[in-house]
Amino acid sequence: MSEADAATSVNVAEKLGFKNGDLIQEFGYDDDVDFDLRDDIEDLTGSELLDEDDHEVADAVVFWWRDGDGDLVDSLMDSLTTLSETGVVWVLTPKSGRTGYVSPADIQEAAPTAGLHVTTSAGVSKDWSATRLVSRKNK
Numbered sequence: 712m713s714e715a716d717a718a719t720s721v722n723v724a725e726k727l728g729f730k731n732g733d734l735i736q737e738f739g740y741d742d743d744v745d746f747d748l749r750d751d752i753e754d755l756t757g758s759e760l761l762d763e764d765d766h767e768v769a770d771a772v773v774f775w776w777r778d779g780d781g782d783l784v785d786s787l788m789d790s791l792t793t794l795s796e797t798g799v800v801w802v803l804t805p806k807s808g809r810t811g812y813v814s815p816a817d818i819q820e821a822a823p824t825a826g827l828h829v830t831t832s833a834g835v836s837k838d839w840s841a842t843r844l845v846s847r848k849n850k
Contacts, residue, residue, distance in 0.1 A: 723751065727801055729752055730755070734770050737761065737775070739776055739777075743777075743810075773801050774801065778812060787800065801843055804840055804842070805839060822844050827847065
């Protein structure tokens with residue numbers, strides 16, 4: 712990776728609102744995740760991503776979600792168990808035309824049922840888009 716590419720990807724992790732010292736919990740890890748983005752988040756926060764089995768209070772959740780992964784509402788609710796009251800959930804989905812693509816409408820529909828509110832969406836890599844969800848009381 713070139714220096715310019717590295718700076719761009721760290722900027723993506725920063726744009727997601729992560730900072731040094733944050734604890735980020737990851738759900739939905741598989742061999743298709745964006746490993747560069749994962750590495751950049753870990754470099755920026757200074758720690759490894761927590762996995763689904765960790766019980767520490769997390770500042771944010773990175774949730775890799777694909778069509779066919781199951782019930783999004785249930786999974787979102789599971790991800791909230793260790794999330795701090797002011798934490799955010801970033802749902803990362805394959806971009807349109809990619810295997811596993813999830814319609815933004817599916818996230819818009821699932822979020823309120825899980826007690827969350829969609830605030831913004833962004834492309835975070837060549838293959839993945841991110842949607843930011845917060846607790847409705849933390850808009």
